[in-house]
Amino acid sequence: MLKTFGTAFSAAALCATLSITAAFASTASKDFSGNADYYASYYHGKKTASGALHDKTKLMAAHRTLPFGTKVRIVNRKTKKECVVTINDRGPFTPNRVIDVSYAAAQELGIVSGSKMVDCYVVEED
Numbered sequence: 001m002l003k004t005f006g007t008a009f010s011a012a013a014l015c016a017t018l019s020i021t022a023a024f025a026s027t028a029s030k031d032f033s034g035n036a037d038y039y040a041s042y043y044h045g046k047k048t049a050s051g052a053l054h055d056k057t058k059l060m061a062a063h064r065t066l067p068f069g070t071k072v073r074i075v076n077r078k079t080k081k082e083c084v085v086t087i088n089d090r091g092p093f094t095p096n097r098v099i100d101v102s103y104a105a106a107q108e109l110g111i112v113s114g115s116k117m118v119d120c121y122v123v124e125e126d
Contacts, residue, residue, distance in 0.1 A: 034098030038106035048089035056103035062089035069126025083108035
């Protein structure tokens with residue numbers, strides 16, 4: 001009986017460890033780094049891929065594959081300034097960028113002078 005309990009306990013511990021590892025891996029693998037830039041004023045009020053209107057005063061961003069509604073914490077690698085944006089558009093369509101942000105997000109990140117290196121962390125998926 002003790003041997004059976006020990007085997008069952010070991011199996012339960014292994015399952016718990018695998019679940020935690022899988023959950024961590026799925027979140028960690030969605031983090032990314034690269035250049036970020038911001039939308040030109042021309043796009044203010046235009047419809048995004050999600051159907052929402054682009055608002056340069058809101059913390060919004062475009063990413064190629066993350067689901068709409070995903071929250072991403074973006075950190076300017078040089079200044080350590082950061083903000084959390086909501087993905088509501090597709091892009092960027094320039095190969096050297098990983099994310100495009102609204103003007104409000106660019107101001108918070110300190111990237112209004114041009115493209116900058118950022119680290120991005122998926123905070124919450126919709």
